[in-house]
Amino acid sequence: MVLMAFALGERIRAERRAKQRAQAMQIREAARLHEVRRTSAEKSRLLAAVSHDLRQPVYAITLATQSLAQQTGRPVSSVTLMQMRAAIASADHMLDSLHTMSRLEVGALRPHFSQFSVQPLLERIDVIYGLQARTKGLRWTVTPCVTEVRSDAVLLERILGNLAANAVRYTLRGGVVVACRPRRDALLIQVWDTGIGVPPENFESIFGAYFRGVPETETDNGVGLGLFIVRHASALLGITLGLRSRPGRGSCFWLRIPLARVSRQAGAEPVGPMDR
Known part of the structure; x- marks a missing residue:
């Protein structure tokens, strides 16, 4: 039983x-x-x-x-x-x-790491997006930086290009600053703007695919993939990505990029437009 x-x-x-x-x-x-x-x-x-x-x-x-x-x-x-x-x-x-x-x-994008100075990259960003900014009547500044990093030069230029393009697109007046600040173990690159800013509740969603900005700023001729690519490419390269913003005042997107083993440091620290 x-x-x-x-x-x-x-x-x-x-x-x-x-x-x-x-x-x-x-x-x-x-x-x-x-x-x-x-x-x-x-x-x-x-x-x-x-x-x-x-x-x-x-x-x-x-x-x-x-x-x-x-x-x-x-x-x-x-x-x-x-x-x-x-x-x-x-x-x-x-x-x-x-x-x-x-x-x-699909994980098919493989980074090709090398040691290089960021100055030539910044000069290309200056030529391409500086023209767009000045055409809109915006102030445009890129600080020189001879610091050497270890990264993928093509992907890093794509990341910075997307950030610069967004800054110019969503800034109606004021200016955009691309600034470099060498740190002990990394290079801090910041893209400042005096644009529309990002509400805190959108800090996460703006990095998603297909996210598009406020339509009344101007015709947005993108497909909403710029910051999605920035986030995923940064993760692929071991770059820390950050954002701080004030709606109506502007934004600062920043990147912490691993330094090369031997790196030449740039000089004075620049000031972003929101600090003025």
Whole structure:
């Protein structure tokens, strides 16, 4: 009798464990399906955004091409050529962002570490984004920095370029400063702006894919991947990424980049626009 009761108890417990395992499996499967649906919805939203945003540069190229066709026998307008170049660059940037994001998501992006001075990189950032800033009537400053770091030069330039582009895009008046501050074990690079700022509740979400800024600032011709790439590429390179911001006053995105073993230090510490 005792043995029968024991056997019955074991059977009940075994059935209970089997039921719990089945329930746990159902929960995991439901979570997996939810993630699949969420990812699918995000991809659909991305495709919709890309198809919409690519129409702008394609339409601009179409208009410029029509203008060229009407200039038969006359010199090509430099303004028309500039418009075509800008439209092509915009479309290329969108497609490049999509390509980079897809490689980051599947783990196909492998960093190539080397030791290099950040000065040439900063000079390229200065040329590209300084022109955009001055065209908008913004003050633009890049502090010189001969400090050497160990990182991936191409990815680091992409990170800084995305931060600089965002700073210029969301700043209507005032200025943007790209500043370097050598530390004992790292180089601190800061991108300051006097733009719209980021509310505290968005400090996390702005680094997600497809996040786009406040639409009333100006036409946002991106697809919301800039800061997503910044975060994931920084993690890949062992770079610490941070943000502090005051809505309506501006933002400061900062990077702590590992120094090379032998590094030449830059001089005075710059002052960001929010400190003035």
